[in-house]
Amino acid sequence: MSRFESVQPLAANIRYSDYLARTTLRAWVGMSFLSATLIIVAGLLISWLMPYLAGGADSIVPHFYYVPILFAAARFGPGAALIVALVAGVLAGPLTYVDVAAATAQETERWLTRTAFFVGIGQLMAWLVIPALHPVTEELRRMRQEFDIRRGLKHxxxxxxxxxxxxxxxxxxxxxxxxxxxxxxxxxxxxxxxxxxxxxxxxxxxxxxxxxxxxxxxxxxxxxxxxxxxxxxxxxxxxxxxxxxxxxxxxxxxxxxxxxxxxxxxxxxxxxxxxxxxxxxxxxxxxxxxxxxxxxxxxxxxxxxxxxxxxxxxxxxxxxxxxxxxxxxxxxxxxxxxxxxxxxxxxxxxxxxxxxxxxxxxxxxxxxxxxxxxxxxxxxxxxxxxxxxxxxxxxxxxxxxxxxxxxxxxxx
Incomplete structure (x- = not known):
């Protein structure tokens, strides 16, 4: 296999990954405020419920919180990411036992450290996404208006x-x-x-x-x-x-x-x-x-x-x-x-x-x-x-x- 042939699949994968990321971001940004908020709330509740049903934080490390945090960062920006990260920190900390059966609470240092990671990752995601948000938002606005114009012509x-x-x-x-x-x-x-x-x-x-x-x-x-x-x-x-x-x-x-x-x-x-x-x-x-x-x-x-x-x-x-x-x-x-x-x-x-x-x-x-x-x-x-x-x-x-x-x- 030539060097050129070996590079082709890699380039195709990069293009596909870029397309997938842009499509995902477009879908998130295009989602209504109410729908996005409900998804974040549901994500937080599910993330809290999973360690609880599994028996506690020692059974499953509460990392699922990153999903609603990252979603909030991409959809609403740094402010929303910070709020969701702090809520996640409380849910994954004082409100999550190390051992549910024994009702053993987590050490303060442990859940504060996790909360700091939540906040840091959420802010990093938000600021990385910001440069891409404007073109995607503008693209969605134009798509909506194009649909609206088509409807207006019909009516x-x-x-x-x-x-x-x-x-x-x-x-x-x-x-x-x-x-x-x-x-x-x-x-x-x-x-x-x-x-x-x-x-x-x-x-x-x-x-x-x-x-x-x-x-x-x-x-x-x-x-x-x-x-x-x-x-x-x-x-x-x-x-x-x-x-x-x-x-x-x-x-x-x-x-x-x-x-x-x-x-x-x-x-x-x-x-x-x-x-x-x-x-x-x-x-x-x-x-x-x-x-x-x-x-x-x-x-x-x-x-x-x-x-x-x-x-x-x-x-x-x-x-x-x-x-x-x-x-x-x-x-x-x-x-x-x-x-x-x-x-x-x-x-x-x-x-x-x-x-x-x-x-x-x-x-x-x-x-x-x-x-x-x-x-x-x-x-x-x-x-x-x-x-x-x-x-x-x-x-x-x-x-x-x-x-x-x-x-x-x-x-x-």
Whole structure:
């Protein structure tokens, strides 16, 4: 047998041992507080009962206490390990006879020494496990949330809110951005930051993306019908897609199916993508396929650090959305204004629309007018609203930016 062949079984055993240890730790950490506590209590009682039934500490050395102590250390940490170790010391000491039949008590020095070992081993275990606890706990949290998201999708807990988009030139609202929300049964309404990172690490992001596309198109057509009935121009709807959605081969087909199913003109749908998405190798074919459908494409959070003029020249982009962090500095940071002015000039030279998001003050509105933004959106006009709250804003012909409409719903 070669040296390499002899090492292989050893490496396999190490990998298996590591897997077994990690699996055991994951099972312990994932156990509920009540279940873990009951196991510790049961372990202590069984550890006390065994020497008692065997006739005393001289018949069986009370070492079984290490099991609940080590479990407490791994599940709850050093504090719990110390408490369990002290309880074990009392149970294995004054409450355990050397000889049950003769009712002979243990020497104080003997059980105190054992208690010291209990405490020492428990603390050592706890501090050895601590470095592994965080990644395992985080892994379990993400697993639970992934399961929760799957359940939420099944029970239709995800829905869209819409933030109005205002045209500075037309002085009215011309569209909305659809924003995914989760009405969690225990935690209430959750924003994307609370669940999208977990969804993007699994196939669930595709399910959420399909929901956003379908519901966004359905609602957009409903508003388009309302606009036609009122003799008004249609309003567009912008939706956000993740990088994992963009590289899905069936994305363009799903968008086309939603447009056809709801009879929505493609120019009324805008798909927003982050700049980082454009760096993907598979981005160009996907964007070309979407553009072929007639939908509009926007780069979201433009100016966050990934900006590249090559992307604007390479991809069929229609709109730039200025990053809210840059917008928040307008009015008190000259460098931010210079950068914003440069981006506006760039967009104008390329024939792109310019949207500023995160507008929260009248001063930012006025700076946006001076800089030449086409469209703006933000809390200054309205927080994200439910679908039935949108038409009352979109139907207003002349919205004075100095005194924006503030229906009670927008203050929720």
């Amino acid at each position: 239709n807990e995800f829905f869209l809110r819409y933030q109005p988009i205002y045209s500075l030139r037309q002085r009215r609202f011309v569209g909305v951005e659809a924003l995914i929300r989760w009405q969690h049964p225990a935690h209430g309404e959750l924003a994307p930051a609370d669940f999208l990172d977990v969804a993007e690490d699994s196939s669930l992001i595709h399910d959420i993306g399909e929901l956003v596309i379908a519901e966004g198109c359905r609602q957009a057509e409903e508003w388009a019908t309302l606009a036609r009935e009122q003799g008004r121009g249609p309003w567009y709807t912008a939706i956000n897609l993740s990088a994992r959605d963009l590289v899905r081969p069936e994305l363009a087909y799903d968008v086309a199916s939603a447009l056809n199913r709801h009879h929505l003109p493609p120019e009324l749908l805008t798909i927003e993508l982050t700049e980082s998405v454009l760096a993907l190798e598979d981005a160009e074919p996907a964007l070309e396929a979407l553009k072929h459908l007639g939908v509009h494409l926007a780069i979201d959070d433009f100016g966050t650090g990934y900006s590249s003029l090559a992307y604007l020249n390479r991809f069929p982009i229609d709109t730039l959305k200025l990053d809210r962090q840059l917008v928040s500095r307008l009015g008190h940071d000259p460098s931010a204004e210079d950068l914003a002015r440069g981006i506006v000039l760039l967009a104008s030279s390329l024939g792109l629309k310019m949207v500023a998001e995160g507008i929260e003050t009248l001063e930012q509105v006025e700076r946006g007018q001076e800089l030449g933004f086409d469209l703006i959106q933000g809390f200054y006009f309205a927080r994200p609203l439910t679908a039935d709250q949108i038409p009352s804003l979109l139907m207003i012909d002349n919205v004075d930016p100095d005194h924006p409409p503030t229906p009670e719903a927008t203050r929720a």
